[in-house]
Amino acid sequence: MTGLKILHIEDDEQTAETVRDSMTIAGDSVTWSSNGTDGLRTAASSEFDLIILDRMLPDMSGIDIIGKLREAGVDVPVLMLSALGRTENRIEGLDAGVDDYLTKPFEHEELIARVRALHRRASGQAHSAVIIFGDMECHIKARTAHRQGQHIALSPKEFELFKYFMQNAGEVITREMLLRDVWNLNFDPQTNVIDVNVGRLRRKLEDGFDGAIFETIWGAGYRLLAR
Known part of the structure; x- marks a missing residue:
């Protein structure tokens, strides 16, 4: 499975480069938004196969962003990245509506595997409206x-x-x-x-x-x- 179109909402440039390099090597294209406001605008104006979302952003939290995305009808899979890795942090993110939760730092291979798994799940449900x-x-x-x-x-x-x-x-x-x-x-x-x-x-x-x-x-x- 190659050629996914991914939106990455992340304020840390180094993390953004890491994600971009990992997914580009896997054959995907990544659009980067450095804050929640731009990320929401980009998600609403273009179609993506998957969104990678940072939990802590300068203008709003990833928890708030996932709520706004779902309210706006953006139903593509969302993978949340966060340095907060406690059980209650993961549960809060999943309860908010993200589809998967990966803690920082992460291995390139696991990031790619999580993205592929999320896209497979979403694609498998597409036939049953x-x-x-x-x-x-x-x-x-x-x-x-x-x-x-x-x-x-x-x-x-x-x-x-x-x-x-x-x-x-x-x-x-x-x-x-x-x-x-x-x-x-x-x-x-x-x-x-x-x-x-x-x-x-x-x-x-x-x-x-x-x-x-x-x-x-x-x-x-x-x-x-x-x-």
Whole structure:
């Protein structure tokens, strides 16, 4: 897989050069924005295959930028780079809507591998624009959720959860699966982040409608039911 068009939003010139050199060697082209304002403007005015986003920028945080990107309908994969590598830092970034999180300093090979993996995942979902299960619809490209024809407003992470449940509708989804496939974590951070987010999603999808659509299977996980 070569020839990706990448936007890199990063204020540190040395890091920007490192990323550019790595991805150019891999056959990709990189457009660099040195601050969040320019990065948002560039992301909205041109089409990119992937965005690499620094967490700490002089004019706004990467957490704020990912929210603005998603609000503006920019749904390309986003890889966040940060010197903040604690578990809670990664969870905060992933909860905000980034698709992967890589700490600095990083190896060139890992950066390239993460970019390739993100693009493969996004490309694999492109053929399925809408997933329908029971009275629910998941519009992947528009990143919207509907039940009985009504739009359900979801945060970026809630939408990722909803999409994952819809893609695995009727199957038992374990905490380990959610940590690995939605939060991109290969370990349990020993927090209630999954229970909190599933609870929020459940309330939004069930309040005002007849019948529960989430089944909690104690000791196992959750299952999405059709109504």
